[in-house]
Amino acid sequence: MDTRAFKRSLHDSGNYHRKGFGHSEDVNQKLQGEYQSSLIQQIRDRGYTWQEGDVTIRLAEAFGFCWGVERAVALAYETRQHFPTERIWITNEIIHNPSVNQQLRQMQVEFIPVINGIKDFSEVQSGDVVILPAFGASVQEMQLLNDRRCTIVDTTCPWVSKVWHSVEKHKKVEFTSIIHGKYNHEETIATSSFAGTYLIVLNLEQAQYVCDYILQGGDRQDFLAKFANAHSDGFDPDVDLERIGVANQTTMLKGETEQIGKLFERTLIRKYGPDQINAHFQSFNTICDATQERQDAMFELVDEALDLMVVIGGYNSSNTTHLQEIAIERGIPSYHIDGADRIGPGNQVEHKPLNQSLIVTEDWLPPGPLTLGITSGASTPDKVVADVLEKIFALKASPLPV
Ligand code: SF4
Structure with a gap:
């Protein structure tokens, strides 16, 4: 198949969009409220270090939402605003982050169902709007949606x-x-x-x-x-x-x-x-710049004297998993979690060791002073990182035997 010719004809069709719809100001305000954190901004401003009680945080100097993810999420929000009554689908998770995907569900963006490992497009009708996520969609899916005369909003990262x-x-x-x-x-x-x-x-x-x-x-x-x-x-x-x-x-x-x-x-x-x-x-x-910067920042972070490392990001996020690999290679105890809900009750954490299923570790935060390295994958909002930190601070400040 001549995929270049197909893409050209798709881009020229009136049903294909890969730029915003002129609602960026509204959408940016919403995104700030939902995904940014003043705590994380303060930590950035103080040289990526923060001390609270017994806990010293060392934040990687590049972490979290990358440009491509911000762009994709903003475009999805703009799509909802621009098509308030149309049925909107997305062919996959927009990015590998559970909280962002949940937010889209609440905005009535529907995920194409997967039945026995195969995506089922049977409910998608002509005139529906379909968002392609940041990591793109296969040419066959694009062809199917184009043939069905859907409106395609393509957030594929450049x-x-x-x-x-x-x-x-x-x-x-x-x-x-x-x-x-x-x-x-x-x-x-x-x-x-x-x-x-x-x-x-x-x-x-x-x-x-x-x-x-x-x-x-x-x-x-x-x-x-x-x-x-x-x-x-x-x-x-x-x-x-x-x-x-x-x-x-x-x-x-x-x-x-x-x-x-x-x-x-x-x-x-x-x-x-x-x-x-x-x-x-x-x-x-x-290799994209964002991936490279996050990996470079992680290599710098693991050179410091850290007691343990918390890597935050979706469990199916490839770039997050690679950040954890770097901590493991350096022999630093590391915990990959996808959000603050994985911490507790008490001094326990539910986390995903590399290439394994989720496990629960008890007494994961040692007693006394603690230096914690923190990073997050390119699809993790600052707010998720802030929620994790708040939970750790509260846990270390509590009378629990930690
Ligand atoms: S990690 Fe890189 S390729 Fe993936 S969305 Fe971000 S900028 Fe784009």
Whole structure:
């Protein structure tokens, strides 16, 4: 499919919007009230440090709502204001944050139901308004909504669109896109729909496996089983790994994406020689600035003497999970929570250890003075961070045995 031509015709149709509707002043006021926090602003103003009783907070110098998320949420609010009576849908969570998604539900924005793992668009009618979230939607979904004559409000972050352009460039020159990402993440599902031949690798270990296959060959069936659900239809590792372009989910660990790119480049140089590398390898840097800044700030924070780290963000938020990985690598006890409700009753916390299900840990806040590192993912409002801090302050100030 010529995805570029489809996007051009969609953008030219009268039913497609990706800019606001002129209600930004009203909407900004609402967003301030719902998502900002004066406590967090004060902590920023005081050099990202705060002391209250026994607790010293060290806040990462880049955290929370990124530009792309703010833009997507504002556009969704503007959509509600602009279409007060129309039925409004969203194809997925707008961002990976439960409180923001709940707020949209309260504004009668409906989420496309998912039945047995498959989205059910049967209720969506001509004339309905459909919002595409910050991490985009697949080209097939856009096509379906366009065919059904829906009004589409596209909040896809421009950084995500940049990755789509990269894989379209690979497709144009018949290169296979190696996408560093999670095959079942909405953004990567959307990105792969714009690619031609593609393979999704989760991490450096999977990339190494592919590179070993490129150099030494291997069992084709084992390869396909290892990457089940993570490649384009008809993908053949014996044919489709000769010319490669690297792309990524915007929220992966930046260092890992770079290592993966270099690994493929070195591998193809070994196989085809340095003078042939441009005929076999392409790479564009598509890690977004916000992800990079939050990861860099986290690397600085974990260099400090912290007793423990609280990472706040949706459990399905890829960039939040990567922030937690950084704390774990440094051996700092870390708790990933998605909001203040996970704390308590008493000195307990319900949290999600990396790659595990939720667990409850008792006596998580030690007694006496405590230095706490705090960060939050790109889809977490300041207000959620403030609520977590208030709860921790109250807990440490209470007569509970903490
Ligand atoms: S994390 Fe990056 S790609 Fe994702 S919405 Fe924010 S700015 Fe856009």
